[in-house]
Amino acid sequence: MPLDIIVCVKHVPETAEAELKIDATGKGIEKAGLVFDINEWDDYALEEAVRIKEKFGGTVTAITVGPEDSESTLRKCLARGADKAIRLTDPKFAGSDAYATAKILYNVIKNLHFDLILTGAQAGDDGSAAVGPVLAELLGIPHATMVKKIEFSNGKAIVNRELEGGLEERLEVKLPALFAVQTGINEPRYVSIMGIRKAMQKEVKVMGLADIGLSENDVGEAGSWLRIERLYIPPVEKQAEFLKGSPDEIATKIVEILKSRGLI
Amino acid sequence: MTEIFVLAEHRQGQLRDITFEMLTKARELAEKTNAEPVAVILGKNVGEHAKNLAEHAKKVLLVEDEKLENFNSEAYQKVLSHLIKEHKPLLTITGHTSYGVELAPRLAVALNIPLATDCIELAFEGDAFTVTRQMYGGKVNVKAMLRKAESYMVTVRQAAFQAQKPPTPLNGQIVEVPSPLTEEITTKRFLEYVLPPPGGVDITAAEVLVGIGRGIKDQGNIPMVEELAKMLGGVLACSRPIVDKGWLPSDRQVGTSGKTVKPKLYIALGISGAFQHVLGMKNSDLIIAVNKDPKAPIFSFSDYGVVEDLFKVVPVLKNKISELKAQKA
């Protein structure tokens, strides 16, 4: 049974090693100098979609809500094996939270054919973990989050969901369904040069507010549950004592600490 | 009187810690808003849990049904929709856990109630409801206001609030609500629990753990740090990406979806300090973190911090330990 799969992806900044500065509005971070890429969790979702297509046939469509720059993340999806891509871009979308973002996706996806929708379990930037389940509710299809394994049997999906402490639960879910994928479900592949060349020729469809049948009040801050008041660097609760000096001096200090605690 | 709902979380016969964390916060908010803290528990044969919850809340809404034996977000959604429509609580609090994340967003849409997820602080300020959450792996805090509504919903981060017992048990009234579930849920069915594969190493029993994160860069670098762990009489542990890549088995993972550890010494190498990791190791007796990034959140949970390339520090540290051991011998 070939499956038509939609994967929702987000273009996010890599911030693990970057110094973040709050911007002048106080409601965002300064984006200049940051490297953007596909959201970590979405990377696994895309890989899973492509693997399912390779096994059963069907199509993979990648969709993003984001600015023009997010084109590069969609190109990456196409290079990895997605067949089609849709970019939902409009200045009015700025400030959309998980709810507004899911509404935008819903208004496009409801007109497409699909058997399965995959999203990441969360986005590394806002960490909402809500776009997938909200979208499922709007579409009226069953869903599962934190999915670590997907199998198919008799037109149904059997998925493993991650619980806390290493425990998982197995669920049977009727298709069409939406799964929010957790990291570690697979190992995302590298993109071949061939894949990149092919991807350049594929079309990315671009749609804005006017094309999707929503009003200004449905999207952006107006259409969101949350309105950001301000961003700030978290206050330090327990500040580490920093060991300074050359690596040699630092190592000496660590050894002293371990000795004084009877650890060596 | 208006109510603040807390959805009690339980699994395999146990109430989970987050339930009492949420109830503590609910009591505090209830006092400020003149509301009543209400625990809501759904399940099969959970009367004992209800009694326990009654000490922590002014009221316990208890719904028992065969169909609620195991968590199923669709069954939970039906029951909670019914309860929320009837009671119109000012706020419904669930955990930002596997269960809460599965349930809350859909429920909020279905009831048209604004939701904020993964909150670390909640407050009613005047007639506004505000929350604090984090972005970018804990590097930035965000204060946000929810769209004005009669009723709000949140999921809260584990360990964001400290569970406290009320000074005297509240002896809340237990109200048994007949289950509104009329039909079997057929779109989604719980099949079974899957236990983690039995592991070779029990990191929860180790006195010394050297934890490695994505900063280790390559699988080929692992023997170098494994040696450090051995020299200290400990074992290697890791953050999630290391397990995801298949570099270490899953029984070495520290964090919410891995193990909770409390060794005498935890050395965190190239770990940023995402809360899911931190929750698994923050109670270690002594924490030393090495990270290139001076703003890495891990430093706010460590006793000693080293802002340096781990590949520069670890080899020298190993030499020093060897020297010391040679002297002693």
Ligand SMILES: Cc1cc2nc3c(=O)[nH]c(=O)nc-3n(C[C@H](O)[C@H](O)[C@H](O)COP(=O)(O)OP(=O)(O)OC[C@H]3O[C@@H](n4cnc5c(N)ncnc54)[C@H](O)[C@@H]3O)c2cc1C
């Ligand atoms: C539902 C859920 C459950 C999760 N459960 C867990 C869990 O149980 N455990 C867990 O760990 N995570 C868990 N995570 C993932 C978690 O959110 C983070 O993604 C993860 O902890 C990040 O791992 P890291 O710190 O190794 O990597 P990163 O965040 O990428 O950080 C790498 C760090 O290494 C530093 N670094 C890089 N190179 C060097 C160098 N040469 N020398 C020194 N420092 C260097 C960088 O500055 C950076 O701070 C979970 C996520 C979700 C959504």
